[in-house]
Amino acid sequence: MSLRDEKKQQTRQTLLDAALALMNDGRSFVNISLREVTREAGVVPTAFYRHFKDMDELGLALVDDVCLSLRKLLREERLKAQGAGHIAIKGSVMMFLLYVRQEARYFDFLARERWSGSVKIREAIQRELNHFANDLSTDFRLFPEMQNLPSEDLQMIADLVINTAINWCGEILSLPSQQVRLQYELSMRAVKQLRLIFVGAKHWRSEKTSNPSPNL
Amino acid sequence: MSLRDEKKQQTRQTLLDAALALMNDGRSFVNISLREVTREAGVVPTAFYRHFKDMDELGLALVDDVCLSLRKLLREERLKAQGAGHIAIKGSVMMFLLYVRQEARYFDFLARERWSGSVKIREAIQRELNHFANDLSTDFRLFPEMQNLPSEDLQMIADLVINTAINWCGEILSLPSQQVRLQYELSMRAVKQLRLIFVGAKHWRSEKTSNPSPNL
């Protein structure tokens, strides 16, 4: 890449970072202005157009950025799990939530814009989340209790897990960072919730076929 | 109430309805302007201040409105369930999702603003959702399988159910209304997810105390 291109990429990244930074104090992407972003990034408003057509296009780039780094994390965890031959629920949840706090800007953006961004951004996020859910449903084959479930059921469970995880993000990022106790309690509840889902999955098939409770 | 007061309440309601109407085509509350609301409501911008200090205050009123009607629905369902002596999962989920589509404006607002509204609005919604979760956790006593769980666990499960239900709202409201097939599939998946959670709850205690799987 030429020097000029390198500099351009640098400015582009500065704009993306600036947008995330402006969302830090709880503001939504949708009411951050183009001029604010360029001001934060230290360029003139018109320079914005060298990189993005409009704020929506910047938002989509942000989705890509965020999900790229998230996919990287998940790939590493997947390798670890394959090495160990199983998934450690507690460890995975704690690691995930730690990562969420560490990369708070990214996850805040995901949780926030998931339902309230522009249509394009919402679709992009949904697409990425579906992708994560698909990966997860194949990972479930690692679990002896699950590997015989039809893939439709695995999809359904993966969807539940992903949605639940996004909710954890929203909740943990709503807590002030010095409230360590509350964060810990939330993490413990998250571990329990994921365990509960897995317990449900373990007994899913037999419940369904052999012994339907009259209450269910 | 005097004639003047009645008229004032009417205008107030018109403003609330106008705000919801403006969110109909997928826009977020946060980027709807005061002037748009009054224009939609058919009053002059300055009339707004006779009813609300600012848009945030209108948003909080909207949260109250929405949750009031939702609480009413849940109270009715609760009475039905007590009459029957149990909760019919499939029926409850289908009824809920039908209601969600019927009162789309309300649930769209809830799902959207939950994470991305102003801090005050987010807190208000979280407070209401916690309230719903508390009610639900006491309702769980209706289930023979659950009534012996410690209330901490019931809270954890109720929280999972509420969060999952909010996600259904977001998803079903993202579907175009003529896509009946997709709506049906989503409903079926929702039923399964709630069943899975209940299966998990049923086996939660025994899994935990007697026979911890090495994979969990």
Add this chain to the structure above:
DNA sequence: TGTACATCAGTGAACGCGCGTTCACTGATGTAC
């Protein structure tokens, strides 16, 4: 290697626009006698 020209990321002035908010007002409704 040196020169002449092309490219293009970022600049800075300018525009028209919708915004939130202020203010003094109007006229229907409410109240006191």
Add this chain to the structure above:
DNA sequence: TGTACATCAGTGAACGCGCGTTCACTGATGTAC
């Protein structure tokens, strides 16, 4: 009941401001010979 005054929901003009976008520009970097 009738009259005189008070209240106050809604009006309409005006304000200063930040916005997105346009345009012609500058000057560093890249390219061709």
